[in-house]
Amino acid sequence: MSRYVIDKKLLDENIEIVKQKAGVPLIGVVKGNGYGFGIKEITKILVEHGIKTFAVTEVTDLPILREVLTDEDILVMRSTCIKDECREIAKYGATATIGSLQAGQAMSEVATEMGVTVKCHLKIDTGMGRYGFMPSEIEDAIKCYSLPNLKFTGAYTHFSSAFRNHDLTKAQLEMFKDTMAKIKEQVGNVGILHASNSPALLNVEDVCLDTVRIGSAFTGRVITKSKSGLHRLGSLEAEVVDVKTVPKGYFVGYNATYQTKRETKIAIVPIGHYDGFGLTKEKEIITFRYVLSVFKSFLKKKQMYVKINGRMYHVIGGIGLSHTAVDITGSDVKPGDLASVDISPLMVNPRIERVYK
CATH class of the missing domain: 3.20.20.10 (Alanine racemase)
Known part of the structure; x- marks a missing residue:
């Protein structure tokens, strides 16, 4: 959850x-x-x-x-x-x-x-x-x-x-x-x-x-031109719910948009678009440099990451409504391990519980 x-x-x-x-x-x-x-x-x-x-x-x-x-x-x-x-x-x-x-x-x-x-x-x-x-x-x-x-x-x-x-x-x-x-x-x-x-x-x-x-x-999430001393707060968290290994050439995600290049170990994280992951807030400053960066990101198919046990792993197969597949090949990640993503709180579904620690 x-x-x-x-x-x-x-x-x-x-x-x-x-x-x-x-x-x-x-x-x-x-x-x-x-x-x-x-x-x-x-x-x-x-x-x-x-x-x-x-x-x-x-x-x-x-x-x-x-x-x-x-x-x-x-x-x-x-x-x-x-x-x-x-x-x-x-x-x-x-x-x-x-x-x-x-x-x-x-x-x-x-x-x-x-x-x-x-x-x-x-x-x-x-x-x-x-x-x-x-x-x-x-x-x-x-x-x-x-x-x-x-x-x-x-x-x-x-x-x-x-x-x-x-x-x-x-x-x-x-x-x-x-x-x-x-x-x-x-x-x-x-x-x-x-x-x-x-x-x-x-x-x-x-x-x-x-x-x-x-x-x-x-x-702590505000545009400043110099250091403000404020802490950037908030992360979306969930436990890894399952782990599986698929062979080389296996398709992952909707529409077969991702195909593994090797035997791949995958962690399933119950975080998706519904939670706010993968959604973006419109940038407040629109400049030529920003437009160029968006175009470059499109060409490069900007990679999304999930942090599990303090280490970053990349998303494969796209982000679903409620689940995301993460390439954890070579790791000892297991079900129950903590996964987190850094996203703007404005993008997080209001129905998602806010937990103060």
Whole structure:
């Protein structure tokens, strides 16, 4: 049976490294099933480290989080005009993101109907092109502050390329600060301001405002241009379930795509595409060099490996839905031995158990 294993001690160290680097309170971003670490599991650990504010994108995560959070704030980082989603935000006492006048009106109407006041953060679009008021839409943003049953407690923006383009990141920050200064002149207190995410914190100096939003940095799997001191965490593990020896010229896997060149000893590992093995996360930086590397990998039929008892063995016959065959010729690998693969937690099936050791 496969499971995704996380070293709890090293995760604790990552959290403290990030806290020290930020120097301001953290918002624990636990979207995407806690960046693949298990939303409830990692949230509990972040609470142990004194984090009091959390963030998700899906309203369906709210009831799950409320099982482990009571008074902590939960920011929904999606500006929505869908009233059913607004009702979920209000029902679970979360903080709404308001990125358009229409979204503000929808949230206000729902809050009024339910007889509650909903906390909100204003979203400013400084170049990401998704949610948020553009700086040219300040007048509409200001109107939201007077909508009934909404209480604005903060505002934020999102950097589009902090892992690569420092100048653009700094320009976005200045645009955000300038926009909020103009809004503050009209409405008074705008609450806390935040812009920095994991790539920004670890790659760009002087981008932290009142708080920072951190998710991928906790896992140690974030693009940085220099050493961050963070531990790369998480591995998919399972025991070898069977071992067999096949003759030279024997086909392995679907469609007879692999044929042995010699007598081959094979270990069967119950890890496959269903678990997330062999799936890839789209690279965030698309360059000519990246395209060339993909083409070369295609030509070379990039080899996949599984670690068994601390040694790397290559996959043969392709990766199946639930099983993978591994060439262990010349080894003493036997059923019950531990096999593991290093894959992004975001690629691991949410149904796979997360185990903290």
